[in-house]
Amino acid sequence: MNASTHAPVAVVTGAARGIGLAIARWFLAHGHRVALIDVDAPRLDAAAGLLATDHSERVLALHCDVSLPAQVQDAAEKVRERFGRTDALVNNAGVAIFEPISGTSFEDWRRVMATNLDGPFLCAQAFLPLLRASGAGSIVNIASISGLRASTLRVAYGTSKAALIHLTKQQAVELASFGIRSNAIAPGPVETAMAKQVHTAEIRADYHASVPLARYGLEEEIAAAVGFLAGSAASYITGQVLAVDGGFDAAGVGLP
Numbered sequence: 142m143n144a145s146t147h148a149p150v151a152v153v154t155g156a157a158r159g160i161g162l163a164i165a166r167w168f169l170a171h172g173h174r175v176a177l178i179d180v181d182a183p184r185l186d187a188a189a190g191l192l193a194t195d196h197s198e199r200v201l202a203l204h205c206d207v208s209l210p211a212q213v214q215d216a217a218e219k220v221r222e223r224f225g226r227t228d229a230l231v232n233n234a235g236v237a238i239f240e241p242i243s244g245t246s247f248e249d250w251r252r253v254m255a256t257n258l259d260g261p262f263l264c265a266q267a268f269l270p271l272l273r274a275s276g277a278g279s280i281v282n283i284a285s286i287s288g289l290r291a292s293t294l295r296v297a298y299g300t301s302k303a304a305l306i307h308l309t310k311q312q313a314v315e316l317a318s319f320g321i322r323s324n325a326i327a328p329g330p331v332e333t334a335m336a337k338q339v340h341t342a343e344i345r346a347d348y349h350a351s352v353p354l355a356r357y358g359l360e361e362e363i364a365a366a367v368g369f370l371a372g373s374a375a376s377y378i379t380g381q382v383l384a385v386d387g388g389f390d391a392a393g394v395g396l397p
């Protein structure tokens with residue numbers, strides 16, 4: 142029997158690029174089997190192909206829109222068939238728009254809520270039996286400093302991330318009796334494709350002025366914090382939000 146058959150299992154949503162891909166890499170480097178979930182099939186296949194060159198039997202790529210219940214159920218079923226359990230569920234898939242209340246269409250509001258809030262709810266529900274099967278399951282939700290105070294990206298994104306932080310606390314309390322912990326990471330600005338898309342020159346200048354460490358975070362710095370919260374070093378930590386933000390929230394100044 143292959144030694145990796147007993148390796149812990151991490152499920153990472155939004156894993157085709159950016160922070161999610163860095164999280165998948167972190168788990169692979171630390172001996173996990175990893176299911177990568179993403180709605181972007183070509184990019185997911187490319188990412189999984191790259192990771193599989195070193196870890197083929199430990200990588201599972203699943204095309205799935207986390208906002209669609211049937212697709213999420215199907216992904217959970219495929220993880221059950223291949224790996225049999227889930228030790229860490231990382232709800233990282235997210236979308237961002239930069240729109241104030243006056244300019245936000247209902248369609249855009251729903252699109253942001255569907256991925257950023259419905260997705261983590263649906264994934265937690267679908268993977269619950271597999272998290273229970275692990276005996277020490279852990280959920281890590283990727284929120285944002287935009288969920289801790291009014292968001293520079295405005296109403297839809299900020300509200301979705303604040304609600305995700307509440308979902309994290311709700312899960313911590315409701316799932317504790319199953320031995321499942323639930324925590325959130327609140328990243329500050331991280332230089333990813335998403336940041337390039339929605340961070341205007343003005344937002345960038347504001348962040349450089351408002352982040353005490355005076356730089357954007359690295360994808361790997363978020364991944365390391367996820368690894369900590371998901372693992373046994375954090376076995377008595379649940380219902381918490383860890384800001385990984387260069388001191389932005391502590392400083393309490395600046396944006397939006």
Ligand code: NAD
Nearest residue numbers: 155157159160179180181206207234235285330331333335
């Ligand atoms: P990104 O856009 O680079 O990657 C997001 C990934 O999620 C993409 O691969 C995309 O295809 C996937 N995705 C989007 N909608 C999906 C859906 N419905 N189902 C499945 N997959 C879907 O973004 P990123 O910057 O790496 O951000 C990752 C997470 O971190 C997001 O939740 C984001 O809100 C959060 N975050 C990012 C920053 C930042 O500055 N980059 C800051 C705070 C929080």
